[in-house]
Amino acid sequence: VTAMSGGTGPDVAELGTTWTAEFADAGGIDDLTDEIAEAGLEGGFVQGLLDPAVLDGRTFGVPWYAGVRSILADKDVLEKAGVTEQPASWEDLLAMIEAIQASDPDLIAFPVPGAAPISMMSFLWGAGGEVATEEGGTWTAQLNQPEAVEGLTFYSDLALKHDSSTAAASTWKETDALASFQQGKVAMFVTGSWVPATIRAEDPDLADRLVAFTVPAKDGAVAPAVLGGSHLGRFTETAEPELSFELIKLMVTGEFATRWAAETNFFPGEQAALDEVVAQGDDLTAVFAQQMNEGGKSYPVTPAWGQIEGKKTLPTLLSEILGGTGVQEAADKAAAEMDQIFGG
Structure with missing residues (x-):
């Protein structure tokens, strides 16, 4: 600049x-x-x-x-739990999580990293929600509208209601989720398309057990994902x-x-x-590429977006929800902050 x-x-x-x-x-x-x-x-x-x-x-x-994010998992863990198929909906994803929990209660089935809001976006969008929309040159926040709130609720409930995550994950970054996966503490997690190559270089045995799935939408196998x-x-x-x-x-x-x-x-x-x-x-590449081709999506294309990133609006939203703030309340606060920035 x-x-x-x-x-x-x-x-x-x-x-x-x-x-x-x-x-x-x-x-x-x-x-x-x-x-x-x-x-x-x-x-x-x-x-x-x-x-x-x-x-x-x-x-x-x-x-x-x-790069794009999809679900990466340990094939051996999934086979033991009897769930190896691509989840075609949120219902399927939750069923996978519950099967893993029943098979090995000590595993973190599906972490919800509090400092990784990019993963959250697939669920917000996957319910039909939007971050913001533009009409007549004016942008308006939409992440406190019903569809977006539904997606935020499902995602956060994985941790808060279904115990798929762990309390420590409320402050995790993506790298923390990866480290826990490599240590055998996590069954599956949302991560970037570049990660399998990293695992291959560091742990060839684990790399041979990797399997990938597209992040599902509420009623479909491929949710939108941040590209x-x-x-x-x-x-x-x-x-x-x-x-x-x-x-x-x-x-x-x-x-x-x-x-x-x-x-x-x-x-x-x-x-x-x-x-x-x-x-x-390989098969992993194909899954991530499918997420990119069929679901790749961008944040709102507005010159104001840099300011919203600077304010950490989305990270704060996720952190507050995982900390116990009601989803609607946290979303209303985030939307008000975004609208203030959009309004100049």
Whole structure:
């Protein structure tokens, strides 16, 4: 941001997907809509990753790479509990959890990490809820509406009512859930598409027992899931706009997109490259890619989102619910905070 305001920015920059709209609104990066079309790239990217690059109908960033979250489990634990099939609904997921609890009461069947609100989003969206919606240029928080509250309630009830989690998990980050899984204390958990490769490098025996499932929606096998990653954008101050766009094209398509995915364990943003990664990958890769293709979703695409992240509105919401605040009360508070930010 400092470089942008001082006119000393790079030609091309990596932008986190939740920040692209803010940079575009500030006039710091170029509108690439026409160049993307002229290059024949229109329609060639994973839609869920392209969406947060679009502001007011114009595209300001090109999808580079992303990660998505699904459920990872220990196959041996599931086989012992007699539950090995993809859950097709929340009811199925709860049945899996209860079977694991009955099979091994000492295991944490499904942790609800209090410092990992990204996992929460699949349940909020999976009930048909939204974080916020835009009408006539005005954004309004929606996470205190009935569908969103239903999703928040189901997710938090896994810990508070069904004892699928543990009290300590109320302060866990995603890395804490992973560590407990690797220690054999957790049966299954929501985690990122890059994690199986990490486990493979650190614990090959556990890696051989991994199985993945898409996070289910209330009444479907694939819930929306946060598609977090990066775009490539071109700074408006560049002296080489054409060359800069050529660099972007080189990085986000074809061989280099596929190589980047292989070397970083993230998914490419180009659909053809993603399809190639899936074709070359294993069953775990296919599940995470399905979550990305069918459920990939972004946070509200508004320049104000950075402020909401800065206020930690969503982490606070989850923390308060797990701490005993009523879901509706906590959601109302979070919605009011968001609306204040949206209103400037």
